[in-house]
Amino acid sequence: MNKQALKKNRIRKGDVVIVIAGRDRGKSGKVLSVDPGLGKVVVEKLKGRHLEINSVALSDVDFPQLVLRAIEQKQAKEQEKEQKEFELTIASKDAEIARTRAKGEGDSIRIRAEGEAEGLRIRSIGQAKAQETITQTLTSAYLRYKLYDSPNSKLILLPDQLKAPILINPGEPPNEGRREPTP
Numbered sequence: 001m002n003k004q005a006l007k008k009n010r011i012r013k014g015d016v017v018i019v020i021a022g023r024d025r026g027k028s029g030k031v032l033s034v035d036p037g038l039g040k041v042v043v044e045k046l047k048g049r050h051l052e053i054n055s056v057a058l059s060d061v062d063f064p065q066l067v068l069r070a071i072e073q074k075q076a077k078e079q080e081k082e083q084k085e086f087e088l089t090i091a092s093k094d095a096e097i098a099r100t101r102a103k104g105e106g107d108s109i110r111i112r113a114e115g116e117a118e119g120l121r122i123r124s125i126g127q128a129k130a131q132e133t134i135t136q137t138l139t140s141a142y143l144r145y146k147l148y149d150s151p152n153s154k155l156i157l158l159p160d161q162l163k164a165p166i167l168i169n170p171g172e173p174p175n176e177g178r179r180e181p182t183p
Contacts, residue, residue, distance in 0.1 A: 011031055013034060015031045017029065
């Protein structure tokens with residue numbers, strides 16, 4: 001039996017094999033022992049006869065250092081790839097959370113601004129109505145009446161050409177050339 005055939009194919013003790021070549025072709029039997037070093041397999045009911053093995057299971061394989069390094073590098077790269085995919089998944093979830101949080105904050109700001117704008121609109125309507133009421137009720141005749149009606153009233157002169165009132169307090173004498181003492 002060929003040693004390489006045993007190493008390539010995986011036959012273990014307890015496997016059932018079928019002979020595919022030789023005078024025992026087509027017969028089957030249970031594997032009693034495997035000796036990959038010698039390239040022999042002992043099969044029940046076929047003891048002492050030569051068998052051609054197509055499938056062998058190896059339990060311990062010694063690979064050259066170059067192959068071992070290549071396997072380790074491949075495993076390391078696969079782990080690195082899985083780590084990167086995991087980091088991308090985490091980053092994607094973080095971005096989704098940030099978008100949701102920003103949308104919520106934006107909605108909150110928009111609602112607050114709409115409320116403030118509505119409040120300002122209501123206040124301005126109220127002020128406009130108050131101003132309109134004052135304009136309708138505050139006439140020059142009413143102002144003249146209120147001027148003379150108050151005991152603390154001052155004399156207000158409204159010259160036609162100046163368009164500016166001159167206020168004179170009738171209770172105090174005007175300061176005519178008198179100087180106030182300096183300390």
